[in-house]
Amino acid sequence: MMDPEFESAESFEAAPIAPEEALIIEVDGFEGPLDLLLALARNQKVDIAKISVLQLADQYLAFMESARRKRLELAADYLVMAAWLTYFKSRLVLPQAAPVGEPGAEEMAALLRWRLARLQAMRDAAARIMARDRMGRDVFPRGEPEPVQVIRTRKYSDTMYDLLTAYSRERVRVLGHRVYEMVRPPILLIEEARERIERMLGKIPSWSLLTRFLPPDWTSGAKRRSAIASMFSAALELTRDGKLELRQMAPFGEIFLKDRTEKAGEQTT
């Protein structure tokens, strides 16, 4: 099943944790998919640079599956990451099938390791900053300053924060009077679907299932049907605009989509 080369590489590392074991992790504690992946990675107890991405992908996908069973609402970010990891696994299984110009499994694994290592590095840096000798906690300025001539003193202490808070508060207050609640029928607007896909442009791995990108809470019943229809229409529009490619292998078969913006991005100024 697996490419022998990769199997041997992966088996160098800690034995995969059974999916059930990884599920003790609660979604509430995590700030997004990368945070979750980093926690899973730390469970492997090896240097992030040497982490088994296959094992990580399995754990992550198992986590997603359990969240789905528990009907937990996961943000779109989690789904995008799941799609990416699924694609990674398919690359691992069929390395020779990688289309020209698309990353192979090794590249993908290296990228994920890099992102996890970067997040960890920034967390460590944050801890180092917060541990410094801080004014008002560890070191103190003169407690009884005397006014000095050479120092320009500002007359007003209003800040950008005050200005933006005032503006937002004021506009919302005035407009708030004109707002009324509207009960929404279970219809995903095409604009919303389009916005959703557009937000993911640039991050959709090659050929992904359209249904993977349904908004959370729109994955069953009438809402699912509306969501699929709108996502498909939006995908068609984006295909017309040259931002996506669509593919359907057989009538009534699954619809796949592929991002075309990445290449475009590299060429423009």
Added chain:
Amino acid sequence: MAHPVDPETAVGQEAFELDPAHLRIVEALLFAAAQPVDERSLAAALPPQTNVGAVLTELQRQYEPRGVNLVRVAGKWQFRTAKDLGFLLSKQAVEERKLSRAAIETLAIIAYHQPVTRAEIEDIRGVMVSKGTVDALMEVGWVRIRGRRRTPGRPVTYGTTEAFLVHFGLENIADLPGVEELKGAGFLDAVPPAGFSVPSPSDALGPDEDPYEGDEADLLAPPEESPAADG
């Protein structure tokens, strides 16, 4: 020939029998205190049996020739600027103030919606805006009259000044964040009320705006030099 600083006058160079650690502690406590400190409070930070009076006398002696002196006021101790250097101090402390809520809101509307007339500010805020509020913002130096609207009555239009940009740390009035950015930074809820939009403010003269010629000649100063975005 150059000669080094006399070690006698340098703080910390003296030979004294007192524990330098105690001097350091009293020095730091007096420095950070917001008002004069009594000896009992200082003693509480030192080991029992420490002669606080001797520590203070030694500190006072060390600081005596310096720019800052240790003085005793009403039985308590405090650091003060040396008397002969009083000329360095300004007579009056400037108390930092904040604009009133009405004023900062009006300022924010002017910043985002410029060029804007007073009637338009009232329309956006949904309340009467007193002339005093706009006048006060002009007095602070953050709001100016930009021009006149080419509409009946030719009302004056308001905008922000270079001083406004400097104070709020903007290089350019167009750098004010838009709706998405206000949302992203957390100033607005993810779903703002219907009809919420933010104009893109600009320094450039609006299409229906005439430059302000001024009612009084003294309002017309020579054009400013190129704006320097220096904090």
Added chain:
Amino acid sequence: MAHPVDPETAVGQEAFELDPAHLRIVEALLFAAAQPVDERSLAAALPPQTNVGAVLTELQRQYEPRGVNLVRVAGKWQFRTAKDLGFLLSKQAVEERKLSRAAIETLAIIAYHQPVTRAEIEDIRGVMVSKGTVDALMEVGWVRIRGRRRTPGRPVTYGTTEAFLVHFGLENIADLPGVEELKGAGFLDAVPPAGFSVPSPSDALGPDEDPYEGDEADLLAPPEESPAADG
């Protein structure tokens, strides 16, 4: 008498002429002012041609063993209590607003990657920036809007403030802990190794993005009139 100090020999040498009167003046000014003071402001109180840097270096040396130290923060100078005495001054400690883990992480990303857009912060953290993150950091006064990036959408860029440097006792941004290692590891580069597609919750930094290069001249219209305010 006083001849100009050769900058070559002045560096690291104490054998040049320092007027004790100058030390006293700088000492008094820095003591009196609670906030950090820049060298230009100090120079303004001294005779022309005074080597302010040498005065400061000497003062710093004299205070080094004491309970109060002279430190350089945000490119300015400030007297602070010695680091090891913080425990004595807990009574003076200001109650600090507790920042969320997300806000602290975001602060670090802004500090090391500035100028940085919200999309880039989201790319690094792998999650959308939520309410109470950037706005909370702006409220504390550690983060500011720096400008806009010269890319489609012209996103706002964020950076840290002088108050951030002062609070954390940093001379400048290059003084951030571990900045060199992070740079060496490529973690501060805007883009990951080329050729990768990145799953991320928002627009990742594309290869078509230019670093922010200050204000854009084309957006800065020349002032049409003098600011009428503040005569």
